[in-house]
Amino acid sequence: MLLQSTIFGPLFWMLQGILLFTFVIGLHYYFKDKNIELTIPKWLLIITYWLTINLTIAAGFTLIGEDESRAGIYFLGFFSVTLIIIGVVLRRFILKVK
Amino acid sequence: MKQKISRRNFIKWGSLASGSVALAGSAVAGYEAGKDTSSNTGWEREKYGDGQFFNRKPFETDEAVHDIQGATRRINYEENIFNRNRELFKLIYNKEEEQRWAFSDGIEKLPEPIKSYYQAHPEALSEYELSLERAKQQRVNWKDVKEKYILADAWSAAHASALYGKHGARFPDEPTSPPEEWDFRGIKHQQLPFKTPKHASELIKKIAYSFGATLVGITKLNPDWVYQGKLRGVGKTKFEVPKHWKYAIVFAVPHEWDSMYANPTYGSSYDAYSKLRWISGKLDAFIRHIGYAARPHIPPTSYEVIIPPLAVDAGLGELGRNGIVITPELGANTRIAAITTNIELEPDKPIKVGIREFCNKCKICADTCPSGAISFDDEPNQIIRGYKRWRINQDKCLTVWNTVATSHSRGCRVCLAVCPYSRKNNWIHTLARELDPRDPTGAVSTAMLAMQKSFFEYPDAHEFLPEPDGSNATYHNGPEWLRSEEWCDFNNNWE
Ligand code: SF4
Ligand code: SF4
Numbered sequence: 383m384l385l386q387s388t389i390f391g392p393l394f395w396m397l398q399g400i401l402l403f404t405f406v407i408g409l410h411y412y413f414k415d416k417n418i419e420l421t422i423p424k425w426l427l428i429i430t431y432w433l434t435i436n437l438t439i440a441a442g443f444t445l446i447g448e449d450e451s452r453a454g455i456y457f458l459g460f461f462s463v464t465l466i467i468i469g470v471v472l473r474r475f476i477l478k479v480k
Numbered sequence: 481m482k483q484k485i486s487r488r489n490f491i492k493w494g495s496l497a498s499g500s501v502a503l504a505g506s507a508v509a510g511y512e513a514g515k516d517t518s519s520n521t522g523w524e525r526e527k528y529g530d531g532q533f534f535n536r537k538p539f540e541t542d543e544a545v546h547d548i549q550g551a552t553r554r555i556n557y558e559e560n561i562f563n564r565n566r567e568l569f570k571l572i573y574n575k576e577e578e579q580r581w582a583f584s585d586g587i588e589k590l591p592e593p594i595k596s597y598y599q600a601h602p603e604a605l606s607e608y609e610l611s612l613e614r615a616k617q618q619r620v621n622w623k624d625v626k627e628k629y630i631l632a633d634a635w636s637a638a639h640a641s642a643l644y645g646k647h648g649a650r651f652p653d654e655p656t657s658p659p660e661e662w663d664f665r666g667i668k669h670q671q672l673p674f675k676t677p678k679h680a681s682e683l684i685k686k687i688a689y690s691f692g693a694t695l696v697g698i699t700k701l702n703p704d705w706v707y708q709g710k711l712r713g714v715g716k717t718k719f720e721v722p723k724h725w726k727y728a729i730v731f732a733v734p735h736e737w738d739s740m741y742a743n744p745t746y747g748s749s750y751d752a753y754s755k756l757r758w759i760s761g762k763l764d765a766f767i768r769h770i771g772y773a774a775r776p777h778i779p780p781t782s783y784e785v786i787i788p789p790l791a792v793d794a795g796l797g798e799l800g801r802n803g804i805v806i807t808p809e810l811g812a813n814t815r816i817a818a819i820t821t822n823i824e825l826e827p828d829k830p831i832k833v834g835i836r837e838f839c840n841k842c843k844i845c846a847d848t849c850p851s852g853a854i855s856f857d858d859e860p861n862q863i864i865r866g867y868k869r870w871r872i873n874q875d876k877c878l879t880v881w882n883t884v885a886t887s888h889s890r891g892c893r894v895c896l897a898v899c900p901y902s903r904k905n906n907w908i909h910t911l912a913r914e915l916d917p918r919d920p921t922g923a924v925s926t927a928m929l930a931m932q933k934s935f936f937e938y939p940d941a942h943e944f945l946p947e948p949d950g951s952n953a954t955y956h957n958g959p960e961w962l963r964s965e966e967w968c969d970f971n972n973n974w975e
Binding site for chain 2 (some may be wrong): 383384385386394397400401402405407408409412432436437441442443447448449450452453456457460
């Protein structure tokens with residue numbers, strides 16, 4: 383098990399942290415290049431949305447890891463659709479609301 | 481300038497791409513959390529007692545947890561299915577021909593107390609006749625499935641050897657004298673003077689954890705939970721509850737999780753029961769060593785108390801629709817034993833974590849039970865010895881034990897496996913465990929149940945049976961270490 387490994391476990395979580403950090407930097411440049419100003423509430427919404435996607439994926443794969451593949455796939459299917467809809471609404475909000 | 485822009489773009493798009501890699505990382509982390517065997521509650525690599533991770537304090541209750549309806553009474557010896565079936569079995573297969581009894585002889589020719597029992601419950605007698613027929617067929621069927629399930633059978637037999645040791649290797653010993661003698665045997669030291677009953681309870685719990693218990697609770701012994709009609713060490717007799725059975729230390733362990741999920745065929749009842757024997761025997765010895773009386777009560781063979789209501793009183797969990805005590809940590813994968821003692825202990829309080837209310841809506845165990853033994857009633861509505869609860873038709877249940885693809889009658893346990901509470905201690909399930917009891921609206925449990933019913937897969941109840949009624953289905957696939965095809969050079973004609 384990768385995450386139980388004495389060496390790879392901590393390295394994995396460090397890498398996840400770095401990836402999240404660089405992702406936020408990427409977002410910053412992306413919105414700057416599009417001339418969209420991100421206020422603190424907007425940043426909070428984006429980060430919350432992003433974490434929710436991560437948790438949804440993690441939850442689906444936890445079920446798959448437990449040998450509940452059907453439940454995992456249905457879970458991912460159901461919540462992906464929900465998250466896509468929320469994502470579209472969020473995008474509109476971020477672009478429209480000053 | 482051009483180079484500057486592309487570097488910026490590189491950083492921007494590279495950083496955004498790292499978000500996708502992080503998503504893949506979340507998938508890996510989730511998958512590993514699901515696979516992680518140290519999330520199998522009761523099998524974690526943790527310090528003693530950490531398996532009992534659910535904080536019961538906020539859910540302790542002073543309200544009655546048993547719904548009393550009129551006069552209550554103790555359970556009689558013959559009301560226990562194993563006792564009455566044992567009595568019948570001895571009569572049917574008696575070596576002395578003139579003492580033999582056959583179903584054709586009718587109820588009137590049965591000796592008391594089982595005669596009166598079957599007069600009141602004639603359907604139980606016909607169910608036992610059917611059950612014996614099924615047992616014969618089970619032995620025939622076993623020849624066809626033996627290769628496939630031989631490892632599971634051997635594994636179960638190995639665990640059972642601790643219960644049915646035929647060479648004097650049984651631990652702890654069975655009582656051979658009245659409780660007033662037996663429970664005090666070998667006490668050499670003065671009673672250890674505990675600072676307070678609270679200290680005594682805390683110490684006993686720590687010791688029980690150190691012997692391997694996952695959950696421990698303590699309660700005063702309600703005499704209604706003591707059997708009437710037979711006492712180990714004395715024989716068949718009416719008896720008063722011994723005065724020194726003041727408190728019960730109640731402790732639980734889970735079955736091995738992966739084989740439990742592959743019930744009815746790959747799992748065993750004996751893995752947990754043999755563990756409970758070891759814990760009970762050691763705790764019994766410890767208690768007597770510090771000067772107090774002790775008597776272990778260990779299902780399925782050696783007990784004078786009904787364990788589930790005792791465990792409810794001790795705050796371990798709530799009684800589920802399937803007749804099993806559902807605990808917040810182990811769900812229905814909870815096997816329990818107890819020790820009665822005269823140590824002055826501080827009892828725990830019962831808890832209310834919403835399991836009863838969940839059971840009202842859920843009914844998954846009733847839907848998947850291959851015998852139809854579990855009630856579909858919305859609310860408990862049967863009065864049993866003065867207590868209102870859901871009734872399990874034990875006679876029908878036993879018939880399925882004698883039917884499924886095992887070498888002999890050694891249980892079914894599908895209702896343990898399918899229960900939504902029987903989930904490992906990983907982040908998603910523990911989040912649900914913690915959220916649901918704190919939600920006064922019931923929305924969490926409704927959402928969980930909706931997901932449980934629409935996302936998860938359950939074989940149809942009859943599929944657990946052999947052909948022609950079913951296909952010897954198991955709830956999950958057997959773990960690879962119990963699948964013969966992974967290890968043995970068989971023709972594999974079952975694939
Ligand atoms: S053990 Fe099997 S037959 Fe008995 S109640 Fe549970 S699911 Fe039904
Ligand atoms: S399966 Fe559902 S109804 Fe049955 S005991 Fe578990 S929670 Fe209760």
